[in-house]
Amino acid sequence: MSAIDLENQEKFQQLQKVIDEWKDKEGPLMPVLHSAQEIFGCLSLDVQKYISKELDIPVSDIYGVATFYSQFTLKPKGKYRIGVCMGTACYVKGAQAILDELKKVLDLEVGETSDDGLFTLDATRCLGACGLAPIMMINDDVYGRLKPEDVKGIIDKYRDK
Amino acid sequence: MDMIKVKIDGIEVEVPAGTTALEAARKANIDIPTLCYLKDINEIGACRMCLVEVEGARNLQASCVFPVADGMSIKTNTPKVRAARKLSLELILSNHDRKCLTCVRSQDCELQDLSKRLGVDDIRFDGERHDKPVDSFSPSIVRDPNKCILCRRCVSVCRNVQGIGVIGATERGFATMVEPVFNMSINDVPCINCGQCIIACPVGALREKDDIEKVWDALNNSNLHVVVQTAPAVRVALGEEFGMEMGTRVTGKMAAALRRLGFDRVFDTDFAADLTIMEEGHELLGRLQGGGKLPMITSCSPGWIKYCEHYYPEFLDNLSTCKSPHEMMGAIIKSYYAEKNGWDPANVFVVSIMPCTAKKFEAQRPELSAVGHPDVDVVLTTRELARMIKEAGMDLATLPDEEFDPALGDSTGAGVIFGATGGVMEAALRTVHEIVTGEPMENLEVHAVRGIEGVKEAEIQLGDLTLRAAIAHGTANAKALLEQVKSGEKEYHFIEIMGCPGGCVTGGGQPIVKAKTYMEMDPKVVRAKAIYDEDRDLPIRKSHENPSVIKLYDEYLGEPNSEKAHDLLHTHYTRRSVY
Numbered sequence: 254m255s256a257i258d259l260e261n262q263e264k265f266q267q268l269q270k271v272i273d274e275w276k277d278k279e280g281p282l283m284p285v286l287h288s289a290q291e292i293f294g295c296l297s298l299d300v301q302k303y304i305s306k307e308l309d310i311p312v313s314d315i316y317g318v319a320t321f322y323s324q325f326t327l328k329p330k331g332k333y334r335i336g337v338c339m340g341t342a343c344y345v346k347g348a349q350a351i352l353d354e355l356k357k358v359l360d361l362e363v364g365e366t367s368d369d370g371l372f373t374l375d376a377t378r379c380l381g382a383c384g385l386a387p388i389m390m391i392n393d394d395v396y397g398r399l400k401p402e403d404v405k406g407i408i409d410k411y412r413d414k
Numbered sequence: 415m416d417m418i419k420v421k422i423d424g425i426e427v428e429v430p431a432g433t434t435a436l437e438a439a440r441k442a443n444i445d446i447p448t449l450c451y452l453k454d455i456n457e458i459g460a461c462r463m464c465l466v467e468v469e470g471a472r473n474l475q476a477s478c479v480f481p482v483a484d485g486m487s488i489k490t491n492t493p494k495v496r497a498a499r500k501l502s503l504e505l506i507l508s509n510h511d512r513k514c515l516t517c518v519r520s521q522d523c524e525l526q527d528l529s530k531r532l533g534v535d536d537i538r539f540d541g542e543r544h545d546k547p548v549d550s551f552s553p554s555i556v557r558d559p560n561k562c563i564l565c566r567r568c569v570s571v572c573r574n575v576q577g578i579g580v581i582g583a584t585e586r587g588f589a590t591m592v593e594p595v596f597n598m599s600i601n602d603v604p605c606i607n608c609g610q611c612i613i614a615c616p617v618g619a620l621r622e623k624d625d626i627e628k629v630w631d632a633l634n635n636s637n638l639h640v641v642v643q644t645a646p647a648v649r650v651a652l653g654e655e656f657g658m659e660m661g662t663r664v665t666g667k668m669a670a671a672l673r674r675l676g677f678d679r680v681f682d683t684d685f686a687a688d689l690t691i692m693e694e695g696h697e698l699l700g701r702l703q704g705g706g707k708l709p710m711i712t713s714c715s716p717g718w719i720k721y722c723e724h725y726y727p728e729f730l731d732n733l734s735t736c737k738s739p740h741e742m743m744g745a746i747i748k749s750y751y752a753e754k755n756g757w758d759p760a761n762v763f764v765v766s767i768m769p770c771t772a773k774k775f776e777a778q779r780p781e782l783s784a785v786g787h788p789d790v791d792v793v794l795t796t797r798e799l800a801r802m803i804k805e806a807g808m809d810l811a812t813l814p815d816e817e818f819d820p821a822l823g824d825s826t827g828a829g830v831i832f833g834a835t836g837g838v839m840e841a842a843l844r845t846v847h848e849i850v851t852g853e854p855m856e857n858l859e860v861h862a863v864r865g866i867e868g869v870k871e872a873e874i875q876l877g878d879l880t881l882r883a884a885i886a887h888g889t890a891n892a893k894a895l896l897e898q899v900k901s902g903e904k905e906y907h908f909i910e911i912m913g914c915p916g917g918c919v920t921g922g923g924q925p926i927v928k929a930k931t932y933m934e935m936d937p938k939v940v941r942a943k944a945i946y947d948e949d950r951d952l953p954i955r956k957s958h959e960n961p962s963v964i965k966l967y968d969e970y971l972g973e974p975n976s977e978k979a980h981d982l983l984h985t986h987y988t989r990r991s992v993y
């Protein structure tokens with residue numbers, strides 16, 4: 254068995270433990286999904302199928318919950334999660350141009366993750382730092398008063414890390 | 415039951431405690447508009463079309479989920495109510511893809527009805543619209559997300575009535591959709607093509623894959639012998655599409671209409687139902703006498719078959735190997751009948767008129783092509799046939815009664831009752847009893863297997879053997895039954911399962927019944943009654959007495975379950991995954 258399969262197997266064992274703990278309690282779905290999101294980093298179809306079988310809840314119900322709440326994701330996120338603020342202040346100060354530049358540099362659409370697993374590109378709501386508009390965040394790092402020409406340099410810095 | 419008194423618009427009515435305001439109003443002959451409500455199936459109070467004023471309550475209440483209390487006074491037609499309903503409707507319409515002119519549900523659409531009824535002459539908001547691709551990959555079910563009004567009637571049917579749940583609400587806010595998971599096509603999820611979601615949908619968001627053009631083309635092709643057959647359930651429902659009362663039998667008029675449409679032969683699938691009984695009856699006897707798996711489960715319903723393949727593959731060996739009747743018919747038309755008439759099977763085109771959308775999927779299974787061509791070329795639903803008849807400018811009601819064509823048009827009462835839940839069982843018993851005991855059954859009508867209870871059981875004495883039988887209709891009921899068999903809690907010899915609740919009479923290809931009508935009658939009961947009346951009125955009521963079936967065995971097949979019969983009339987199944 255390859256290392257990936259083994260790792261996966263361990264994760265499913267972990268998930269099973271959580272399911273066993275919640276199975277007979279009221280409203281098991283939310284806590285199980287939370288744990289699954291933590292264990293796997295996302296709720297893939299395989300993970301949802303597994304939970305569906307164990308809890309006897311249709312996959313469509315699980316998927317409905319998984320897409321309703323923004324804390325769940327269906328696909329794994331990249332190592333660096335880029336969030337471009339599209340709040341009003343940032344928008345007025347040219348956030349769209351920043352986002353467009355990022356799409357070009359990364360060759361990604363909003364919501365997508367790069368094939369090497371490094372970057373996920375997202376558009377976000379107001380991040381509460383309007384004074385620095387337009388801004389973007391990469392994981393916990395904040396970049397403010399951005400200009401499109403800054404983008405490539407910043408991304409390269411993470412690529413080389 | 416405790417009765418309570420309430421006043422609806424000043425009219426006093428007495429209703430059982432727990433009755434909703436919507437139902438109480440019906441007692442006062444007041445028809446409150448509804449949209450998301452579907453009796454017993456979807457009672458979620460989501461669309462706000464059914465709002466009423468309850469004396470003493472501050473907010474308007476959704477009457478479809480609001481239970482009345484003794485002494486309550488309710489107003490259903492105040493300015494406040496009218497304005498609120500209209501607002502709700504306009505909001506729904508504002509992001510609806512309002513293309514009635516080209517919509518299959520036009521004039522049969524609850525949303526369109528409401529718009530007219532509530533006098534919407536202008537839509538004050540210009541809502542954001544979805545522009546999503548129509549999912550037409552499935553050979554049975556087409557989904558147009560742009561017409562979906564998110565009422566969730568389909569979700570409830572698929573999840574609760576059928577026990578499947580392959581469509582559900584996803585995302586939130588404006589992005590909310592009713593769809594399969596992970597943006598998959600309905601063709602790629604474990605959907606059984608039963609079409610129960612279609613007949614639950616109030617609008618044109620779900621519909622069958624339309625194959626009418628293929629049939630017009632065939633009829634227009636002078637090289638083809640175009641042969642049509644009709645399932646038992648079609649004749650008791652087609653009339654509804656032409657304004658006739660539910661339960662009207664139109665067998666003769668339907669035969670006339672098909673002939674006028676230009677089909678070269680008009681045959682009756684009931685003939686093949688009789689043939690099925692011969693094959694399946696003998697298969698059962700063979701298994702009872704010591705070969706093969708028990709309980710044997712019927713295989714006439716392609717919705718059920720796909721359900722079994724996806725969800726209960728451990729029962730695949732229990733399935734009868736018999737093809738469904740219309741597939742048997744296709745195989746016989748392209749072999750025996752073609753040979754007799756000197757037709758090249760390559761030039762024979764078989765059309766099945768069915769109450770069923772699952773049969774569209776079934777017809778394209780590669781294993782169902784006995785003579786190197788598909789046994790059945792095209793399946794049309796009852797609704798599609800009605801559209802063809804209308805397009806041709808015929809009014810069914812004014813057509814004369816005509817007969818099916820001889821030979822493969824001959825049938826018996828046993829063949830007809832295939833259309834209702836319990837019918838295959840009853841037809842089989844009529845024949846099997848006589849084979850085993852040499853005596854006809856004392857009473858041909860086996861009332862224990864009739865009716866709309868979800869799971870029915872019966873014990874029938876066959877000589878020394880007490881045959882234990884069970885019947886389930888709708889896949890959620892099938893699931894409950896199979897679980898009991900699996901756990902060993904129940905033991906049977908013979909089980910009949912139909913994919914749709916009620917059996918074929920309420921199949922997913924049948925005329926759409928409005929939500930309002932469900933509050934007055936149960937189509938499962940009304941249409942089944944017509945089926946049993948048809949049986950009662952037929953001179954021959956047992957499959958093995960069908961003269962043309964006897965002749966077919968004499969001239970061609972030899973005996974039931976012979977090698978030739980196996981080649982033409984039997985099939986095998988495929989294990990399928992769940993997602």
Ligand code: SF4
Pocket residue numbers: 510511512513514515517518519520521523524525526561617618619
């Ligand atoms: S679903 Fe109804 S309202 Fe919508 S386009 Fe079709 S007929 Fe018109």
Ligand code: SF4
Pocket residue numbers: 555571572576578579580581604605606607608609610611612
């Ligand atoms: S066709 Fe049947 S199984 Fe498929 S989505 Fe509709 S109700 Fe569900």
Ligand code: SF4
Pocket residue numbers: 561562563564565566567568569592614615616617619620
């Ligand atoms: S597809 Fe039809 S039944 Fe299902 S939610 Fe949409 S409008 Fe309602």
Ligand code: FES
Pocket residue numbers: 338339340341342343344378379380381382383384386387388
């Ligand atoms: S609008 Fe961008 S931080 Fe507030």
Ligand code: FES
Pocket residue numbers: 447448449450451458459460461462463464465476477478479
């Ligand atoms: S809320 Fe009552 S019909 Fe929709």
